[in-house]
Amino acid sequence: MDTITIKLVLNSIVFSIVGILILxxxxxxxxxxTPENTWKEISQNKNTALAIIVGAFIIGISMIISAAIHG
Known part of the structure; x- marks a missing residue:
């Protein structure tokens, strides 16, 4: 069983921050x-389709970043 060291914890924190910044x-x-302000469309105009697309985009980019960091 691997022991948890400060180096491993710091690596996890750094890679998490890098992934969030890239996202x-x-x-x-x-x-x-995009021609329209997506956040305004989602929050004020209640555009559900755009919210689903933005959510899928965020999940997709997160998976790509995770795979790139993990190796």
Whole structure:
């Protein structure tokens, strides 16, 4: 059984932060590319279809980032 060390914990924290930053960057890139403000469409106009697409996008990008970090 592997022991948990400070190095392993710090690596997990660093990779988690890097993954979240990459996810946020890709979200803002998509936000700039699309003609409408997606968050405004989802929250104010209650666009359910767009909310599903954005959710699927976030899950997909998260899986790609996870696979890239895990190796």
């Amino acid at each position: 946020l960057c890709t979200y803002f890139i998509i936000e700039k590319i």
